[in-house]
Amino acid sequence: MSKIVQGHQARKRFGQNFLAEPYYINRIVDSIAPQPQDQMVEIGPGLGAITELLLDKVASLNVVELDRDLIPRLQTKFADANNFQIHHCDALKFDFASLVNSENKQKLRIVGNLPYNISTPLIFHLLQYKTHIQDMYFMLQREVVERICAEPSTKAYGRLSVMSQYHCETQMLFTVPPGAFQPAPKVNSAIVRLMPRSIQPLKPVKEQLLAKVVTESFNQRRKTIRNNLKHWLCETDFELLKIEPSARPETLTVEDYLTLTNLIENKL
Numbered sequence: 156m157s158k159i160v161q162g163h164q165a166r167k168r169f170g171q172n173f174l175a176e177p178y179y180i181n182r183i184v185d186s187i188a189p190q191p192q193d194q195m196v197e198i199g200p201g202l203g204a205i206t207e208l209l210l211d212k213v214a215s216l217n218v219v220e221l222d223r224d225l226i227p228r229l230q231t232k233f234a235d236a237n238n239f240q241i242h243h244c245d246a247l248k249f250d251f252a253s254l255v256n257s258e259n260k261q262k263l264r265i266v267g268n269l270p271y272n273i274s275t276p277l278i279f280h281l282l283q284y285k286t287h288i289q290d291m292y293f294m295l296q297r298e299v300v301e302r303i304c305a306e307p308s309t310k311a312y313g314r315l316s317v318m319s320q321y322h323c324e325t326q327m328l329f330t331v332p333p334g335a336f337q338p339a340p341k342v343n344s345a346i347v348r349l350m351p352r353s354i355q356p357l358k359p360v361k362e363q364l365l366a367k368v369v370t371e372s373f374n375q376r377r378k379t380i381r382n383n384l385k386h387w388l389c390e391t392d393f394e395l396l397k398i399e400p401s402a403r404p405e406t407l408t409v410e411d412y413l414t415l416t417n418l419i420e421n422k423l
């Protein structure tokens with residue numbers, strides 16, 4: 156059943172679950188700790204619940220919203236703000252580098268209570284712009300946040316964990332119950348912080364190849380790493396790297412995947 160929220164017909168296909176509990180809205184904004192000089196970007200501002208609190212705290216706030224019905228509402232609601240710009244666009248196609256101020260090149264701070272069906276592709280889209288990003292705060296389905304932040308040898312650890320943790324420091328901040336939204340989603344949600352690594356503490360690696368290796372490795376979770384990577388690596392390669400060839404993919408650390416990728420690159 157669709158639902159009317161503040162006179163707006165909430166659309167399922169746009170993943171519209173509007174935050175309605177001030178407690179959680181405040182908690183998100185407190186976690187971001189906006190500073191006066193910040194270049195903030197909000198993805199999917201909706202009816203402006205988070206937007207409103209951010210606007211009087213930062214130098215610049217760009218929002219990217221896909222639903223055309225929401226655009227005039229946002230324009231009217233924030234008509235007086237001179238630090239505010241709306242981009243009526245699909246965030247998956249948006250060029251986030253275009254928001255970087257050409258003079259001071261200040262990094263962007265990004266926030267979004269994202270539509271859950273596009274959250275993973277959107278995070279990968281944003282990671283292409285990671286050199287322009289200071290940090291990101293996303294409301295996601297709780298299971299997705301757990302996968303992003305998971306440690307090796309846990310059920311949640313997989314491709315999303317390795318790739319997110321290679322690019323970013325990740326942290327689950329807090330969970331949010333369905334009742335905090337209108338309409339209420341069927342799942343629990345959580346806020347995650349992603350901070351692109353400015354210094355890469357892990358070994359440098361060809362990122363495209365890493366993505367391939369990780370995908371192949373987790374393709375068959377129950378098989379050994381030797382089996383999943385057999386067209387790239389042989390037994391002696393594993394010995395050289397001191398990685399147990401009979402290990403399951405979920406027991407390898409992010410660093411192990413980088414080491415494997417670097418060796419594969421040398422062999423190609």
Ligand code: SAH
Pocket residue numbers: 169170171172173174175198199200201202203204205219220221222225244245246247267268269270273
């Ligand atoms: N931030 C608001 C709204 C959350 S609902 C709040 O917390 O209340 C998710 C929002 O993302 C909606 O406004 C929806 O229209 C928007 N949205 C959905 N898909 C989008 C996309 N591909 N690009 C940009 N915005 C999108």
